[in-house]
Amino acid sequence: MSILEVENLSVSFKSYTDGFKEINHKVISSLSVALEAGEILAVVGASGSGKSLLAHAILGILPSNASISGSIKYKDEELTAARLATLRGKELALVPQSVNFLDPLMRVGSQVRTAANGGDAVSAQRKVFERYHLGKEVENMYPFQLSGGMARRTLLSTAMVSGAKVIIADEPTPGLDPVVIKEALSNFREFADNGCAVMLITHDIESALQIADKIAVFYAGTTVEIASVKDFVGKGEAIRHPYTKALWRALPQNEFIPIPGSQPHPSSLPSGCLFAPRCEMATPECEQAQPEMRELRDGMVRCIHAT
Amino acid sequence: MKSVRMVTLLVAICLISFLLVKNSPIDPIQAYIGADMLKVGPEQREKIAEYWGLDEPVIVQFFNWGSAVLAGDLGTSMIYRQPVIEVIGERFFNSLALMLSAWLLSGVVGFVMGVVAAMKKGTWIDRIIKWYCFTLASTPTFWMGLLVLMVFAVWLGWFPIGMGVPAGVLAEDVTLMDRIQHLILPVLTLSILGVANVALHTRQKLIDVMASDYVLFARARGEKGFVLFWRHGLRNVALPAITLQFAAFSELFGGAVLAEQVFSYPGLGQATVEAGLRGDVPLLLGLVIFSTIFVFVGNLLADLSYRVLDPRTREVRK
Ligand SMILES: Nc1ncnc2c1ncn2[C@@H]1O[C@H](COP(=O)(O)OP(=O)(O)OP(=O)(O)O)[C@@H](O)[C@H]1O
Ligand code: SF4
Ligand SMILES: [Mg+2]
Numbered sequence: 300m301s302i303l304e305v306e307n308l309s310v311s312f313k314s315y316t317d318g319f320k321e322i323n324h325k326v327i328s329s330l331s332v333a334l335e336a337g338e339i340l341a342v343v344g345a346s347g348s349g350k351s352l353l354a355h356a357i358l359g360i361l362p363s364n365a366s367i368s369g370s371i372k373y374k375d376e377e378l379t380a381a382r383l384a385t386l387r388g389k390e391l392a393l394v395p396q397s398v399n400f401l402d403p404l405m406r407v408g409s410q411v412r413t414a415a416n417g418g419d420a421v422s423a424q425r426k427v428f429e430r431y432h433l434g435k436e437v438e439n440m441y442p443f444q445l446s447g448g449m450a451r452r453t454l455l456s457t458a459m460v461s462g463a464k465v466i467i468a469d470e471p472t473p474g475l476d477p478v479v480i481k482e483a484l485s486n487f488r489e490f491a492d493n494g495c496a497v498m499l500i501t502h503d504i505e506s507a508l509q510i511a512d513k514i515a516v517f518y519a520g521t522t523v524e525i526a527s528v529k530d531f532v533g534k535g536e537a538i539r540h541p542y543t544k545a546l547w548r549a550l551p552q553n554e555f556i557p558i559p560g561s562q563p564h565p566s567s568l569p570s571g572c573l574f575a576p577r578c579e580m581a582t583p584e585c586e587q588a589q590p591e592m593r594e595l596r597d598g599m600v601r602c603i604h605a606t
Numbered sequence: 607m608k609s610v611r612m613v614t615l616l617v618a619i620c621l622i623s624f625l626l627v628k629n630s631p632i633d634p635i636q637a638y639i640g641a642d643m644l645k646v647g648p649e650q651r652e653k654i655a656e657y658w659g660l661d662e663p664v665i666v667q668f669f670n671w672g673s674a675v676l677a678g679d680l681g682t683s684m685i686y687r688q689p690v691i692e693v694i695g696e697r698f699f700n701s702l703a704l705m706l707s708a709w710l711l712s713g714v715v716g717f718v719m720g721v722v723a724a725m726k727k728g729t730w731i732d733r734i735i736k737w738y739c740f741t742l743a744s745t746p747t748f749w750m751g752l753l754v755l756m757v758f759a760v761w762l763g764w765f766p767i768g769m770g771v772p773a774g775v776l777a778e779d780v781t782l783m784d785r786i787q788h789l790i791l792p793v794l795t796l797s798i799l800g801v802a803n804v805a806l807h808t809r810q811k812l813i814d815v816m817a818s819d820y821v822l823f824a825r826a827r828g829e830k831g832f833v834l835f836w837r838h839g840l841r842n843v844a845l846p847a848i849t850l851q852f853a854a855f856s857e858l859f860g861g862a863v864l865a866e867q868v869f870s871y872p873g874l875g876q877a878t879v880e881a882g883l884r885g886d887v888p889l890l891l892g893l894v895i896f897s898t899i900f901v902f903v904g905n906l907l908a909d910l911s912y913r914v915l916d917p918r919t920r921e922v923r924k
Contacts, residue, residue, distance in 0.1 A: 358826045362817065388828025400823035404841045404917060413837065414827045441917045457827065 300375070302496050303334040303357070303465055308369035310352055310361065310520075323366075324565040327352055327520040330369075331592055331599075332498075334465065339487055339497045341507035341528075343546070344517025345562050350500045351396055353517075354467045358393050359383045373465075389416055392463035394471045396500075398450035401442040407453045408438025414457040427456040430486075431479060447474040455483055466490065467498045472506060484510045504531075504546060516543045519562050519573045522592065525599040539600035541578050572602070580604050612902055616895060621668065623894045627887050628664050671891065680895075681888030685880060690892035693877060698896070701873035703785070705862050707793045712800030713851040719801060720808025721843070725835065727813060735809070739802040747861045751795045751868030758791055792865045799861060800854070807850055812843045849912050855904025859897055 310327040327349045334340050342350050355361050357371055359380060371378045373386065383391075392414075401410055411427070412420040428437060431452040442450060451474055458466050468487070472480050487497045488510055501507050507514060508528050516524045523540045530537035535547040545558045560577040569575055571586035578585065582604070590603045662670070674681060680690035723735040742750075758764050815821060816839060824838050863875030870876070874893060881890035913919045 355822075360822045360826050384828075384830065387826055393823065393826040395819070395823050395826070397819070399819040402820040402824070402838050402842070404845070405838070413824075413829070443918050461827070 300336065301333040301372075302336045302374060303498075304370075304372040304375075305333070305353070305357065306331050306370045306372070308353070308356060308367070308371065310349070310356055310365055310367050312362075313364050313366070322566075325520065325568070326565045327356070328568075329589070329592075330517075330521045332515045332522055332525065334496045334498055336464075336494050336496050337491055338512040339491050339499055339510055341504075341511035341514045342498060342500045342517060343502055343504050343507055343514060345502060347562060347564075348517040349520040350502075350517055351469050354393060354469050354498070354500060357467060358387060358391060360393075388414065388461055388463070390464045392458040392461040392466050394454050394458045394466065394468035396469040398442055398445065398447065398454075401450065401453065403442050406439050406441060407445065411438075411453065411456045411460055415460040416462050420460070423460045424456065427459045428452075430459075431456060431482060448476065448479065451475055452479060452483075455486075459486065464495050465498070466495070467500070469500045470502070471499070472501065472503070480506070504550065516540065516546070518542050519568060520565065521573065521601065522599070523574065523601045527598065530598065537596075539595050539598055539605045540574075540602050541580050541605075542574050545577075574602075608906070612899075615902075616898055619894055619898055620672070620891055623891055624668050624671070624887070625664070627882075627885060627890060628667075630885065671888070675891075675895070680892040683881075683889040683892075684886045685884050685889065686886075690888050693889060694874065694892055694896055697872060697874045697877050700871065701862060701866070701875065703789060704792050704796070704866070704871065704873055705858050707789065708796035708800060708862075709851065709855075709858055711793060712797040713804055713847075715797065716801035716804030716851075717808050717844070717847050719805040720847070721812060721835075721839075723805065723809040724812035724816065727809075732809075735805060739806045742799055743802040743806075745799060747795065747799060747864040748868050750799055751792070751865050754791055754795045754798070755868060758794075788869075788871070792862075792869045792871050795865050795868070796858065796861050800858065803854060803857075804847055804851055808843055808847050811846055812839055815839055815842045818842075845912070845915055848915065849908045852904055852908030852911055855907075856901040858904075859901060 308327055308330045309325060311323045311325040313321060313323055315321055330349070330353065332340065332342070332353075342353070344350055352361065352365075356367055357378070359378075361367060373382070373391070376382070378386075401407060408424055408428075411424040415423045424438065425435075428435075433449060433452055433456075437445070437449060437453075442453075445453065451471060455468070455471055458468065466487070471483060475483065484506070487499065491497050491512075499507060499511060504514075508531055511528055514524075514526055514528060514531070515522050516526075524538070524543045526538060526543065530539075531547060535544045535553075538544045538547055542558075545556075548554045548556050549558055558577060563569060563573065563576070569586070571588055572578070572581070572590055575581045575585045585603060590601050592599050592601045595605060671681065680694075682688065683690050683693050686693050719735050719739075723732040726732050821834065821838050824834055829837065859875075862873060863878055865871070866873045866875035867879055874897065877889065878893045878897070880886070881893060
């Protein structure tokens with residue numbers, strides 16, 4: 300049973316050109332992912348592929364000029380605004396992407412304590428700080444006094460003290476030293492093994508493969524493949540989508556071949572398959588319509604030629 | 607650094623005011639003598655001029671005056687026939703009462719208005735507050751003063767029409783209550799106008815803060831409504847508001863000059879107008895020095911308040 304299910308999600312932003320003409324940028328389109336209890340799902344994709352927006356859409360904190368369609372279900376029930384209001388911070392927790400998400404005028408210890416639900420907030424905060432090797436003096440610091448790594452550990456702490464069932468971690472590891480990365484990732488593992496679920500957003504496939512169960516690959520605002528980590532072996536024969544294969548081959552320990560071209564901007568998306576302009580396997584058929592997500596060998600893929 | 611700027615500014619302002627008054631068509635001797643002009647012969651005029659040093663070149667007069675000031679002597683007011691320092695001291699107390707009350711009242715009320723407008727952004731209450739601020743920000747002080755005077759003092763008769771104390775009452779019989787009664791209308795006038803700036807600024811700042819990443823994250827942690835405002839909105843918006851309010855000292859001073867005029871309130875502002883109109887050079891220059899220091903102190907306090915209140919500057923110094 301999926302604990303969190305995102306189906307056919309689209310997010311667009313209204314903006315104005317020349318002051319008058321209103322245009323809609325579709326930054327996420329027909330995106331579907333599911334998160335199972337007891338599992339870590341890694342979401343990988345290039346910068347700008349919509350990873351953070353997915354996290355914000357789930358928590359209902361998109362900016363007011365964003366419009367959203369599709370469905371998000373938590374424990375098989377639609378996650379309405381009213382339901383979200385009772386679940387946010389209690390059952391669903393976010394680890395945001397940057398230090399800007401900390402209140403600049405509040406001591407970080409207090410910020411972590413406000414995230415704790417029930418029990419002794421102070422000792423909960425001290426315990427989690429100790430776990431992440433944050434010294435006793437850190438709780439009295441303001442965000443501007445933290446190094447990048449300390450800030451990220453503070454952000455992680457807010458989720459860890461919340462007692463949530465689902466953690467959505469938006470790039471929690473860059474800037475951390477290997478010891479702390481290991482600690483954080485094993486925290487996630489432990490957390491999932493206790494029947495909770497983690498969505499780990501990252502653009503680092505390698506570390507994702509080390510702890511995740513499944514990988515969802517994003518491209519230009521949608522999912523192109525959902526695969527088990529076991530598929531990422533050898534030359535990537537088990538991988539379904541040409542983009543995922545290309546990502547895999549681009550890793551230094553593999554063939555280290557960069558992917559030519561770049562991800563299309565939301566304002567100029569191709570009409571057919573979003574990957575077609577860069578795809579080696581593209582045929583005229585690919586440019587007709589955007590392929591649907593389909594099941595293939597125990598995974599999902601959005602490609603008409605995938606086998 | 608700050609004090610060097612302050613001193614050069616003071617010297618420049620004094621020199622300019624000095625030259626302006628000296629070149630104005632006002633005859634200081636007539637100002638000194640007042641309406642009894644007719645009885646003064648040319649000989650006496652000369653004596654008076656000599657007494658005040660008015661027969662020397664302007665620049666010499668300026669240096670004479672300047673060295674006296676450096677020795678701590680601001681001279682004697684020609685129209686009040688009292689040492690300038692005493693005139694200023696007495697009036698400063700009145701002005702300070704007026705300005706401080708208006709400053710506090712407009713600061714607090716303006717801040718609350720801004721917060722309410724921002725939290726209820728787009729509703730009728732926000733629109734009313736915005737309309738009020740935009741309309742009021744462009745109303746001249748003396749006009750507002752006259753309006754307030756007319757409504758509350760003339761029509762309703764709730765407050766005395768002007769002055770700092772009741773007319774015809776001995777100085778030692780004037781009670782604190784009397785003084786407060788005379789203070790209310792000028793304070794009201796200054797505050798009605800003074801709220802606009804703080805309110806609009808606070809509104810915009812709070813709207814920005816409520817759309818910031820840290821408020822977004824606080825909402826993702828389940829905070830909402832008043833708790834959200836109290837924990838993250840208030841502290842982030844109070845800081846710039848306090849600084850803005852300190853920096854508004856100079857505007858307050860300008861407003862007080864006009865309000866005191868309308869209400870015949872015996873403060874520094876009224877004395878400035880008198881001194882200017884009647885060519886009382888020592889008093890005018892004394893007032894110029896004093897008000898420059900006053901505004902400067904306001905800006906200094908604004909700076910200091912930021913240093914003390916903002917942890918980003920406070921903790922760095924430790
Ligand atoms: N408030 C906004 N208004 C308009 N466009 C936006 C807004 N926020 C994000 N976008 C656009 O949406 C797209 C996806 O952004 P998102 O932040 O989700 O990327 P990301 O995958 O998290 O990238 P990164 O790895 O750099 O964090 C980008 O093209 C971005 O320009
Ligand atoms: S649908 Fe066509 S263009 Fe798109 S990924 Fe598959 S082969 Fe490439
Ligand atoms: Mg992101």
